[in-house]
Amino acid sequence: MWKDDLHAFLGEFQHPAWGTGHSRRVYELALRLAAQEGMSVDPDCLYAAAHLHDLGALEPYREEGVDHTERSLQAAPAILAEVGFDPARAERVLGCIRGHMFYAEPENWPEDLVFHDADTLDFMGDIGVARLLAIVGKDEWTPDLRSTIELVRRFRLQLPDTLATGAARFIAKARRTEMDAFLEGVSEASDGLRFL
Ligand SMILES: [Fe+2]
Numbered sequence: 001m002w003k004d005d006l007h008a009f010l011g012e013f014q015h016p017a018w019g020t021g022h023s024r025r026v027y028e029l030a031l032r033l034a035a036q037e038g039m040s041v042d043p044d045c046l047y048a049a050a051h052l053h054d055l056g057a058l059e060p061y062r063e064e065g066v067d068h069t070e071r072s073l074q075a076a077p078a079i080l081a082e083v084g085f086d087p088a089r090a091e092r093v094l095g096c097i098r099g100h101m102f103y104a105e106p107e108n109w110p111e112d113l114v115f116h117d118a119d120t121l122d123f124m125g126d127i128g129v130a131r132l133l134a135i136v137g138k139d140e141w142t143p144d145l146r147s148t149i150e151l152v153r154r155f156r157l158q159l160p161d162t163l164a165t166g167a168a169r170f171i172a173k174a175r176r177t178e179m180d181a182f183l184e185g186v187s188e189a190s191d192g193l194r195f196l
């Protein structure tokens, strides 16, 4: 079965921000958003996209100066073919990957819309904060703690406006409250971020 072959091919990517845990959450959340929106989606496309969309951020796929989406798009077709994914549906997987980032404009397919929103929501709330803190000092987005806290603050403000579905915007409200609590606590403990 193609999913077993896909996992065998990928191994267990344990990256704290872009590993298999993230893939699983994005897949489950994308399905949930689709159900709440009454959208009919192809779960296999979402599953494949969830496991391939961030490969370009990980070794051996990542490349300095190239957006990880681009690298994921370059790697995905051969992997899909290798594991025997239905070629007739591969284009939708690539569509989900192409439009997944919060700064990308997803195409107007149900899969692309819920996938974009699920990936964006994983940068919000407790889980989003946890992921960002896990990569402090390890990623160009998060060189140190102060800039990471500022990124949390920016994501809190900017990400809800990038969401395509009402269901995702509803979840974003709760996740924003979680981020508020985190930011308030950090600010209070650090004299307004002075002692970070
Ligand atoms: Fe990504």
Ligand SMILES: [Fe+2]
Pocket (backbone or CB within 6 Å): 018, 022, 026, 053, 054, 119
């Ligand atoms: Fe992602």
